[in-house]
Amino acid sequence: MKVVVCIKHVPEPLEPRRLRPESLTMLRExxxxxxxxxxxxxxxxxxxxxxxxxxxxxxxxxxxxxxxSDTLKKALAKGATRGILIxxxxxxxxxxLATGRTLxxxxxxxxGVDLVLLGQRSLDGSTAMLGPVxxxxxxxxxxxxxERIIVNAAQRAVYVQREATGxxxxxxxxxxxxxxxxxxxxxxxxxxxxxxMGTAKKPVETWRLADLGLTPAEVxxxxxxxxxxxxxxxxxxxxxxLEGTAQDLAQQLAxxxxxxx
Amino acid sequence: MDATNLLPGxxxxxxxxxxxxxxxxSLELLTAGRQLGxxxxxxxxxxxxxxxxxxxxxxxxxxxxxxxxxxxxxxVEPKLAVLTQLAQVAMPEVILLENTPAAQExxxxxxxxxxxxxVSDCIAFEAGRLIVHPIFGDLMRATVMxxxxxxxxxxxxxxxxxxxxxxxRSGDVLEFDVSAxxxxxxxxxxQVIERALAFAPxxxxxxxxxGGMGLGDPATFQWLEAIATALQGAVGCSRAVVEAGWRPYxxxxxxxxxxxxxxxxxxxxxxxxxxxxxxxxxxRTIIAINNDPHAPLMKQADVAMVGDAKELLPALLQxxxxxx
Numbered sequence: 226m227k228v229v230v231c232i233k234h235v236p237e238p239l240e241p242r243r244l245r246p247e248s249l250t251m252l253r254e255x256x257x258x259x260x261x262x263x264x265x266x267x268x269x270x271x272x273x274x275x276x277x278x279x280x281x282x283x284x285x286x287x288x289x290x291x292x293x294s295d296t297l298k299k300a301l302a303k304g305a306t307r308g309i310l311i312x313x314x315x316x317x318x319x320x321x322l323a324t325g326r327t328l329x330x331x332x333x334x335x336x337g338v339d340l341v342l343l344g345q346r347s348l349d350g351s352t353a354m355l356g357p358v359x360x361x362x363x364x365x366x367x368x369x370x371x372e373r374i375i376v377n378a379a380q381r382a383v384y385v386q387r388e389a390t391g392x393x394x395x396x397x398x399x400x401x402x403x404x405x406x407x408x409x410x411x412x413x414x415x416x417x418x419x420x421x422m423g424t425a426k427k428p429v430e431t432w433r434l435a436d437l438g439l440t441p442a443e444v445x446x447x448x449x450x451x452x453x454x455x456x457x458x459x460x461x462x463x464x465x466x467l468e469g470t471a472q473d474l475a476q477q478l479a480x481x482x483x484x485x486x
Numbered sequence: 487m488d489a490t491n492l493l494p495g496x497x498x499x500x501x502x503x504x505x506x507x508x509x510x511x512s513l514e515l516l517t518a519g520r521q522l523g524x525x526x527x528x529x530x531x532x533x534x535x536x537x538x539x540x541x542x543x544x545x546x547x548x549x550x551x552x553x554x555x556x557x558x559x560x561x562v563e564p565k566l567a568v569l570t571q572l573a574q575v576a577m578p579e580v581i582l583l584e585n586t587p588a589a590q591e592x593x594x595x596x597x598x599x600x601x602x603x604x605v606s607d608c609i610a611f612e613a614g615r616l617i618v619h620p621i622f623g624d625l626m627r628a629t630v631m632x633x634x635x636x637x638x639x640x641x642x643x644x645x646x647x648x649x650x651x652x653x654x655r656s657g658d659v660l661e662f663d664v665s666a667x668x669x670x671x672x673x674x675x676x677q678v679i680e681r682a683l684a685f686a687p688x689x690x691x692x693x694x695x696x697g698g699m700g701l702g703d704p705a706t707f708q709w710l711e712a713i714a715t716a717l718q719g720a721v722g723c724s725r726a727v728v729e730a731g732w733r734p735y736x737x738x739x740x741x742x743x744x745x746x747x748x749x750x751x752x753x754x755x756x757x758x759x760x761x762x763x764x765x766x767x768x769x770r771t772i773i774a775i776n777n778d779p780h781a782p783l784m785k786q787a788d789v790a791m792v793g794d795a796k797e798l799l800p801a802l803l804q805x806x807x808x809x810x
Contacts, residue, residue, distance in 0.1 A: 244626075262742050321604050322597060352606035353587065354640075357594025366563070366672035369587055384676075388736065389587075390687050395677040402672075408735060450603035450634040454616065459624050462772065464790040466779065474775075474791050475801035478752075481773065481789065482802075483809055485693055485750040486717050 226378055227282045228271045229332055231343045231359070232264040232300065234293035244456055260296045263344025265413035267406040270374055271342055272304050272414065278378075282306045284335060288316060288327050294429040301424045302416030308429045309335075315434060318446025318453075325358035327444055330437035332363065339400040340383065345370045345407045353405070360403035368396050370407040491660050492576035493528040493550055500569065500583045500592070501533030508533065508543075510648065511690075515582045516547040517646040522580060522611050530578070532569075537661060544657040546649040554662045561671040562591045570599050572662070578636050582608075585640040593638050603632035609645040609768075623741060623764025642768060643690075644747050685711070686720040688739060692749045693719030694769075696739055697727060700755020700776060702796055704732035709799035710754065716806045722746070724756045740765035754795035758783025 260268070268285065275281045285300040287293050288311040297308035311331050319327065332338050341363070346353040353369075360367035371385040381400045386393060387407065434441065441447060467477060499515035501508040512533070519529040528549040536543060536553035543551050552572070569592070573581065581596060583589040585607055597604035609627070610618040617630045617639060688694050695714050697707055707721070714721045722739040723732070739746055740762040747768030754775045756762065763786055766772065774787035775795045784790040791798070 321594070321606075325598070353590045354594040354604065354606055357591040358598055358604070361595040361598035367591060368673055369591060390690065391681055391683050393679040393681060394675060395679075396673055396675050398673045450597075450601075450632065451605050451617075451630045452633055453628045454631045455629040456621070456626050457629075459620065459627050459767065462786055462788050464774075464784060464787045466784075466790045466792065468792045471793055471797035471801045474793050474798050475805045478773065478775075478791065478798070478802055479805035479809060481771075482693065482713075482717055482750065482752065482806065485771070 226274075226278070226280070226340075226376070227284065227335070227338050228274065229284045229286050229335065229338050229341045230264070230268045230271050230300070230305070231328055231341060231355075232260045232268065232285055232287045232296060233344070233347045234287055234289040234296040235259065235261050235347060260299070261344050261347050263346060263406065265344070266409050267342040267344050267404075268300055268303065268305065269411055269413040270371075270406055270409055273411060274376060275304060275306075284309065284338075286328065286331050286335075287311070288319075288324060288331075294431075297429045298424055299416055301427045301429070302420040303414055304417075304420055306427075308427065310429055310431050311433075311437065312431055313434045313444075315441040315445045315447070318449055319444055320449040320451045321352060321354055321358050322450055323444045323448045325355060325362050326448075327437065327439065328355075328359055329362040330439055331432060332359075334432070334437055339381070339402075340376070341365075341401075341403045343403070343405050345405045356403055356405040363401070363403065365401050365403050366398040367403045367405070368398060369405045371404050372407045372409055374404065374406070374409070491658070492552075492572070493530060494577055495579045496528040496530045496550070496576065497522055497580040498530050498532050498573075498578045498582060499548070500581060500589070501531055501536060502584055502586065502589065503533060503535050506535045507539065508536065509584070511584045511586075511643045513546060513648055514643065514646045515584065515641055516543070516649040518582055518608065518611070518641045519580070520547050520649065521646065522615075527579060530576075532572070537659060540657070540659045544655045545651050545653045547652075547655070549657045550660060551657065552660045552662060560675060561673060562588055562595070563671040563673065564669040566592055566595050566599075567669065568662075569596060573600055573636065580635075580637045580639065583638070583640050585642055589640055593640050597638040600636055600638070601634060602636040602638045603630075603634045605630050605632070605637065605639045607642045608639045609642050620768065623745075624767035625764070642747055644749060644768070644770060685714050686718065688720045688722045688737060688746055688748075689744050691718075691720035693717045693752070694722050694739070694746055694748045694750070695719055695752045695754070696722035696724070696737075696756060697733075697754045697795070698724040698756030699726045699730070700757070700795060701727075702755075704730075706796055706799070707733065709803055712803050713752075713799065713806065716803065716810070719748075724762055725759070753783055753787070754799065756783055757781045758786065 285305045373386040375384045497519045501512040531548040532552040540551040745765045751769035772787040773789040775791045
């Protein structure tokens with residue numbers, strides 16, 4: 226069984242976020258990066274299956290700048306089998322569809338992939354739509370926001386439990402499939418000492434556009450259907466500061482709440 | 487279905503329904519559709535269970551209502567098949583959807599199938615067909631120009647408000663049915679376990695009242711629960727509260743829990759870590775109560791009340807009960 230975990234290398238939440246004025250893409254140089262919060266759950270799920278069945282191949286795939294290889298190295302130290310970075314200057318400015326196209330090309334190049342796992346949303350873009358786009362490009366079914374996932378290799382089937390508004394749902398589908406992962410019960414593991422030592426033998430592979438059979442016209446800002454033309458700071462809130470006794474404040478607060486009811 | 491009745495170049499609002507009626511959030515798609523600034527473009531409400539309330543939807547801005555039981559499925563793939571089939575005939579210019587998990591899948595897949603532009607979480611439209619959506623937890627806002635049509639956009643709940651009602655407006659109704667072969671889903675829903683909810687879910691409530699470690703102990707949340715009940719709102723909390731085991735994860739607000747955009751967010755004794763702030767900026771009004779006037783959340787609120795939430799909450803509950 227071959228599982229691909231798509232990881233996004235995102236800046237640490239406390240790093241200041243700046244944009245390149247000419248391209249309105251994010252300035253990532255010099256920023257401390259990490260894998261997204263939800264991506265760590267996706268990787269953990271794949272590694273849990275691998276703990277039980279060591280033959281399971283866990284490939285970690287990311288599209289990002291050169292220093293995204295740090296995130297892949299960490300995943301390898303946790304136990305992933307292979308780490309692949311898709312990196313090219315032309316990828317900058319990719320929208321959801323161009324990103325999906327690039328990752329889909331990587332998954333097709335790998336070949337024989339049974340399941341693709343992603344975090345349920347990224348920490349920066351938070352669109353939660355890359356999974357669906359990728360599933361459609363691959364022509365595979367998708368089950369989103371899984372919290373308990375069981376695989377049945379003999380039947381090539383996956384069973385997923387998830388929370389929805391006022392209910393718990395249990396769904397299933399056959400492989401190959403795309404799954405987005407929510408908060409599974411096991412907290413993401415840390416790299417082990419042995420794992421860290423082992424990464425010397427598992428170098429991060431780098432794939433370029435030509436390796437994927439893609440042309441610059443198919444990716445990046447050239448291909449972006451949704452082109453960002455301006456980025457502005459959100460309007461700031463200027464707090465009205467109120468002080469007083471609990472009674473005073475409660476009397477002022479109650480009407481503010483009641484008018485919204 | 488008679489394809490000649492489909493309005494070309496239209497703006498679609500893909501409505502979701504609950505209990506046989508469109509959700510409030512779906513009705514907001516009509517407001518968004520009207521504001522798109524494409525004068526003369528017909529607005530089409532499309533979804534299951536709309537036929538019976540078509541006159542009301544005309545009043546709320548729809549020029550045409552397309553309904554059919556084939557959209558009744560809970561599964562995404564059958565809906566996708568129907569919408570793709572319709573869109574390939576009608577060639578809508580814009581397809582608006584809610585920003586719910588099911589609609590996100592629908593939107594992503596439709597954008598690939600129709601080779602359109604995909605934008606998530608729209609909060610405004612600007613002249614010249616530009617779309618505004620928040621990025622980085624609404625620290626910034628990006629203006630996006632679609633370069634391929636149709637535009638497929640999910641719309642942030644609460645950003646556009648309910649549509650204005652004009653009972654004089656009218657429109658036409660189109661019922662459709664598609665062949666059963668299209669209705670297969672590769673994903674099967676095997677079991678549903680219903681769960682009674684004590685409060686509205688935080689991602690959907692108009693009012694969210696939340697507590698942080700500043701409340702001192704888990705028992706203080708009883709005041710928040712009573713206030714939420716009085717306001718028909720939801721109870722939320724900070725990540726630290728969940729980690730301390732005081733409240734369930736389903737109530738956690740922030741990037742690592744749920745992102746919320748209620749009409750009013752009342753934060754009591756929450757310091758305001760960046761991952762929490764990134765999850766609340768979509769709220770229309772933010773009121774913070776904290777002992778510490780310098781807590782980050784007090785700087786990002788519309789109203790900052792300097793005081794001890796533990797004392798203020800019982801007094802507030804009394805005030806709310808007086809008003810009822």
